[in-house]
Amino acid sequence: MIALIVAFWLMLPAYVPNNFAAIFGGGTPLDMGRVFQDGERTLGDGKTFRGTIAGTVCGVLMGLVQNQIAPFFGLPVFGTGFEQLPILLGLSLGAMLGDIVAAFFKRRLRMKRGAPLVLIDQIDFVIGAWLLTMLIAPLWFWHNFTPLIMIIVLIITPILHRITNIIGYKIGAKREPW
DSSP states (O other), X not given: OHHHHHHHHHHHHHHHHHHHHHHXXXXXXXXXXXXXXXXXXXXXXXXXXXXXXXXHHHHHHHHHHHHHHHHHHTOOOSOSGGGHHHHHHHHHHHHHHHHHHHHHHHHHTTOOTTOOOTTHHHHHHHHHHHHHHHHHOHHHHHHHSOHHHHXXXXXXXXXXXXXXXXXXXXXXXXXXXO
């Protein structure tokens, strides 16, 4: 049970960005409307500057709040002092980048915006968060993301992804409930 709580706790800065990107997004697409060499949009209208920035900032803010309350609950922190910002940026921006990379490949498969791609949609942001954080703060990452924690994350993330997408759909922040 404790490992489950730690896994969820460590992933919160990566879990919240896409939700906040959906809420605060819109505006200019990251691909600026450009079409890739295959004739499809590079990313599509769903990946915007405002959403990417808002999602990343909200993920970092979530981690900063977590760092303040972690000692009261005996939970891990995302570094101390200045080192916490790169770690939180790795988790938050990495989650956004993982989702962006998946959108690029979905466009290559000629999938429309919002079309489900089983398993990829549920873990793309996890892989992005992990990879960027590994690059930025490898010691912190491997100390906290043990094999057990990683397995738990890979099990709980699809369930949480489904639940949050249904909620996002019901409140009007998402076009599809998946």
